[in-house]
Amino acid sequence: MDNYNERIRKRFNELTKRQKIVAKYIVDFPKEVAFQTSKQLGIASKTSDTTVIRLSYALGYSGYSELQKEIQSTLLEDSSSNADPIEGLRSTSKSLKDINLIQHVIEQDSAYVRATLEQVDYNQYKKAVDLLIRSEKRIVIGFRGSYGPANWLSYSLNIVVGNTLLYRGEIEDANYLLSLVNERTLMVAISFPRYTKETYSFVNAAKKKGAKVLAITDDELSPLGLLSDILFKVVAPPPITLKGITATFALLNLLITSIAASEELKVQKRMEEYDQTSDEFSPYTK
Numbered sequence: 001m002d003n004y005n006e007r008i009r010k011r012f013n014e015l016t017k018r019q020k021i022v023a024k025y026i027v028d029f030p031k032e033v034a035f036q037t038s039k040q041l042g043i044a045s046k047t048s049d050t051t052v053i054r055l056s057y058a059l060g061y062s063g064y065s066e067l068q069k070e071i072q073s074t075l076l077e078d079s080s081s082n083a084d085p086i087e088g089l090r091s092t093s094k095s096l097k098d099i100n101l102i103q104h105v106i107e108q109d110s111a112y113v114r115a116t117l118e119q120v121d122y123n124q125y126k127k128a129v130d131l132l133i134r135s136e137k138r139i140v141i142g143f144r145g146s147y148g149p150a151n152w153l154s155y156s157l158n159i160v161v162g163n164t165l166l167y168r169g170e171i172e173d174a175n176y177l178l179s180l181v182n183e184r185t186l187m188v189a190i191s192f193p194r195y196t197k198e199t200y201s202f203v204n205a206a207k208k209k210g211a212k213v214l215a216i217t218d219d220e221l222s223p224l225g226l227l228s229d230i231l232f233k234v235v236a237p238p239p240i241t242l243k244g245i246t247a248t249f250a251l252l253n254l255l256i257t258s259i260a261a262s263e264e265l266k267v268q269k270r271m272e273e274y275d276q277t278s279d280e281f282s283p284y285t286k
Contacts, residue, residue: 145241
């Protein structure tokens with residue numbers, strides 16, 4: 001069963017304007033909500049206790065009490081692990097001049113990678129790997145700071161499973177690519193603030209044609225988050241395309257490594273074919 005974050009993400013567009021305000025507050029401040037009454041939450045979110053209760057019903061709970069108990073339970077599970085590894089890192093420009101920058105970057109990137117990978121839901125991860133392998137075709141999209149990871153992912157997917165296209169914006173025929181999309185297509189979209197409109201528009205059009213959407217972004221309530229069937233969050237401070245680039249590639253590497261390690265005949269055959277082609281034609285000098 002979906003937890004409260006997933007329920008909010010999946011039903012966000014169906015909520016009223018005031019319910020969306022409360023939902024966003026719950027996602028942003030779960031520790032406060034865990035101990036607030038419905039009236040206090042209504043005041044904190046500048047809505048009302050009636051809106052809080054109606055939101056609880058809209059999310060499929062019997063009432064606010066059930067929603068709050070789930071939030072408390074989730075926080076207790078999270079608290080069993082160490083404190084947020086990002087906290088306490090030396091991040092101000094003044095402190096950077098007095099420290100070993102090599103060690104600082106090692107600690108910082110390690111913290112972001114750990115935070116990103118530790119919050120991956122195992123069932124979502126297994127589902128993502130299965131879809132990446134079994135889909136008839138894959139289309140990868142990512143612009144601006146997300147283009148590098150998108151390009152690497154499409155290249156790597158073509159090695160391990162093949163039949164993967166990278167949508168490159170203006171130099172592509174978007175209508176032609178969308179004409180290839182059906183329910184056996186997987187869209188893999190990477191997007192971080194500031195979100196590009198073209199990414200959202202293309203993914204939205206593909207989803208309407210039946211494609212599944214695997215999103216890599218920063219927030220369940222981001223434009224891509226609301227469209228996704230599977231969501232992976234990169235945990236890093238803004239700008240994520242700079243601070244979170246190592247964590248982003250770590251997440252992508254996890255997916256590619258998992259596919260390559262699969263015993264699926266489709267994967268093994270593709271990798272053998274790729275190796276054979278590389279032996280027959282190599283663009284590199286010896």
